Amino acid sequence: xxxxxxxxxYLFRKEGQNVTLSCEQNLNHDAMYWYRQDPGQGLxxxxxxQIVNDFQKGDIAEGYSVSREKKESFPLTVTSAQKNPTxxxxxxxxxxRVSNExxxxxxxxxxxx
Amino acid sequence: xxxxxxxxxTLSVQEGDSAVIKCTYSDxxxxxFPWYKQELGKRPQLIIDIRxxxxxxxxxxxxxxxxxxxxHFSLHITETQPEDSAVYFCAASKGxxxxxxxxxxxxxxxxxxx
Numbered sequence: 001x002x003x004x005x006x007x008x009x010y011l012f013r014k015e016g017q018n019v020t021l022s023c024e025q026n027l028n029h030d031a032m033y034w035y036r037q038d039p040g041q042g043l044x045x046x047x048x049x050q051i052v053n054d055f056q057k058g059d060i061a062e063g064y065s066v067s068r069e070k071k072e073s074f075p076l077t078v079t080s081a082q083k084n085p086t087x088x089x090x091x092x093x094x095x096x097r098v099s100n101e102x103x104x105x106x107x108x109x110x111x112x113x
Numbered sequence: 114x115x116x117x118x119x120x121x122x123t124l125s126v127q128e129g130d131s132a133v134i135k136c137t138y139s140d141x142x143x144x145x146f147p148w149y150k151q152e153l154g155k156r157p158q159l160i161i162d163i164r165x166x167x168x169x170x171x172x173x174x175x176x177x178x179x180x181x182x183x184x185h186f187s188l189h190i191t192e193t194q195p196e197d198s199a200v201y202f203c204a205a206s207k208g209x210x211x212x213x214x215x216x217x218x219x220x221x222x223x224x225x226x227x
Contacts, residue, residue, distance in 0.1 A: 031213060042124065043157070044203060050213065058214065059114070087220040088154065096213050100145050100206055104156040 003027040006091050006105035013085075013112050021076045021108045024093030029103070031096045032074035036060060037088040037107075046089075049074055074084065078110065085112045115140040118204050126193055127226050134221045135205035136165025137185040143205040146179060146186045147215070152199045160201075161188070189221075198225045 013019045019076040023032065034046040050066040050108030063082025068074050074093075078085045088109050092102040116139040125131045138146075147162035163170045163177045163186065170177050174193075179186040190197055200222050204215040 033214070035217075040219060042119070043217040045214060045216075048214055059213060059216075094213065100215075101147065101159050101162070102215060104158070106156050 004091065004093050004103055004105040006108050008108060011108055011110045012062075013110070014066065015112055016080045018080060019085075019110065021078065021091075021110070022087055023074045023076065023105055024072055025074075025093040025103075025105075026072060027047050027093055027095070027103065028071070029093035029095050030052055030071070031091040031094045032068065032072070033094070033102065034058070034064070034066065035090045035092065043090065048078065085110060106111045115143060115205055115207075115216040117203060117216050117218045119203050119221060121221060122219065123222045123224070125224045125226055128195060129195055129222060130193055131189075132190045132193055132197070132223055134188045134201055134203070134223070135185060136205075136218050137183075137204075138205040138216075139184065140205070140207070141181075141184065142207050145206040146177070147204050147206075148177060148188050149202045149204065149217075150199045151202065167185070193225045195225050195227060200224060 007022045031050045033048040035043040046061050046064050047066040049055035065077045090107045091105040094102045119136045144165035149157040150160045151157040161177050163179050174191045176189040200220045202220050203218040206215045
C-alpha cells in the first residue's frame with residue numbers, strides 16, 4: 001500500500017469552488033479508481049481508468065471529472081456542480097492483467113464549508 | 114449493473130466467538146468476490162477473495178464461502194480477537210475477462226467484545 005499516495009489528507013473549500021484531489025502510484029498498475037465513502041453507504045465508484053488517456057464513469061460521476069495523462073497519476077476534480085461534495089475520497093489501483101486486487105491510498109477528507 | 118447487498122450493517126460478538134457476514138449479488142456473470150477490511154482511520158485492505166470456480170477458501174481464521182446458484186457469499190471469522198474489530202466490505206466483479214470494476218456492499222461494522 002505504500003506505493004499509492006493521496007494528497008492532501010484533509011481539504012477545506014468554500015462552496016462553489018472546484019478542487020482537485022491528487023492520486024499517485026508507483027506500483028506500475030494499469031488501472032486506477034476513485035471512490036467516495038459516506039457513512040453507511042460503502043464505497044461508491046466515481047470514475048475509473050484501465051489505461052492511460054482513457055477513463056469511464058462509475059456509478060456517481062455527476063459533478064466530478066478526471067484525467068489520466070500518465071500511468072502514475074489519476075487526479076480527481078470535484079466541481080461546483082457536485083451537490084454534496086463533503087466526503088472521504090479513496091483512490092485505488094490494480095494491476096488487472098495479473099490480479100483483481102485493488103490497493104487503496106490513505107484517502108482525502110474533503111469538507112466544503 | 115451489479116448490485117451487492119451486505120448484512121448485517123453492525124455486528125457485535127464476544128471475543129473467541131465466530132462472526133459471519135453475508136452478501137448477495139445480482140449479476141450472474143460476476144466471478145470474483147473479494148472481502149476488504151477497513152480499520153478505523155485506515156485504508157481498506159484485501160483480506161481474502163474467492164473466484165467462482167471454487168465454493169470455499171480458507172486462510173487461517175478467515176474463510177469465504179460462495180453459492181453461485183443462490184448468488185450469495187459469506188465471510189466467516191472464527192476465534193475472533195479484538196484486532197478483528199473493523200468495517201468489512203464485500204465486493205463483486207466480472208474479473209479480467211470483462212469489466213474489472215468492483216461493486217462494493219455497504220459494509221459491516223464488526224465489534225469484538227472483550
